[in-house]
Amino acid sequence: MSLRWLTLPRLVTLFIIILTGAGFQKYLMGSFNNYLMFSKPFQNLLLNQSIYGLYPDLYDDNYKYSPTFAWLMGPFYYAPTGLGVFFWNLINSAVLALGVWLYLDGEEDAARKRWMALLIILPEALVTAQNMQSNNLIVGAILLGLYQLRNERVWQAAFCFVLCGFIKFYGITAALFFIFYPKKPQFLLAMSVWTVVFALAPITLIPFSSLLNEYQEWFKVVMVSTLGRLVSVMGILEVWFGMAKTDANLRVVETVGIVLFLLPFLRFRLWSNGLFQRRMIAYFLLFIILFNKMAESPTYVLAVTGVALWWLTLDSPTRLDWVLLLTVLVFTSLSPTDLFPRFIRSEFFVPYRIKAVGGVLVWGKLQWGLWTQPADDQIKMTSSSTSAPISRLMS
Known part of the structure; x- marks a missing residue:
């Protein structure tokens, strides 16, 4: 079968539609616990209750992410579940496509390379989308951070890396590549500032002492995770x-x-x-x-x-x-x-x-x-x- 019709703009469009649709299909089939586990802990922040532990009336399994991630998912808590699932997967797929696009910016024959990269990534990104996981967002944000770092926009780069770190901790380790690029002191300052901002964001909902307790619980969960x-x-x-x-x-x-x-x-x-x-x-x-x-x-x-x-x-x-x-x-x-x-x-x-x-x-x-x-x-x-x-x- 010829792929002549699959131009880069069409591939990007299909990439986002397929990944977004796959997650929504799972919602229609009644399989969306991961999404609930991301969006519902915001309720516990509102009630000043620990977001860690079992809450079978909200979702199955233990919440293992940061208090900041629960805070960031606030808009999805208020959205109807179906609409939230749709936009969650849309954001994940769009960030991934944008990350690949910009990471390969500036290369000769960039269109071909973007086409190849998206086609290689698509099947695996589909698995993540079907599970409504955050990994498409993580890898997209990492690539965006590396693109910004390469272009010496250290504050934007640090924002992307710190965001990754407060979703899945290993995402922040991509910041290590700052050693390859200029403006190292400025980048370290930006990382420090964004880390503090992200870490303290939940105090808009809970007292500082409660936030400290939540971070202690988070580290315990991470350390003792099966x-x-x-x-x-x-x-x-x-x-x-x-x-x-x-x-x-x-x-x-x-x-x-x-x-x-x-x-x-x-x-x-x-x-x-x-x-x-x-x-x-x-x-x-x-x-x-x-x-x-x-x-x-x-x-x-x-x-x-x-x-x-x-x-x-x-x-x-x-x-x-x-x-x-x-x-x-x-x-x-x-x-x-x-x-x-x-x-x-x-x-x-x-x-x-x-x-x-x-x-x-x-x-x-x-x-x-x-x-x-x-x-x-x-x-x-x-x-x-x-x-x-x-x-x-x-x-």
């Missing part, structure tokens, strides 16, 4: 190689992952190198999921976005690169779908953490690329060998 499904390096080590699922073992794996992630930063001469920067950002998006003990299927939009950004740094993809990309598309993005029979998904893909395998392989390839990149190797702003056939489809 382990996720380990759709990650930890899960592969557990299922494939018999590693015991203990906190000590998981901390060792996390430490190894952190060290491996930080080591390429020792290549100081490459800090101003555009190709190195983009590879490190792609590597980061993979790392925060693959070495996350709470990683689950809806979080993988971050890892697949990392795969997409890695792919766009390849001037001439090798056969191995194509195999890795197809592995991610088929076994990461499509493995949870009805493309595969249910028994294969439940008896093979899920228990053997197949969803994580493609990302781990790309992570290894990226690690190799970061260490073997010559110091004078810059991003090629010309069309790669993959662009010709795809550009014809877009024309």
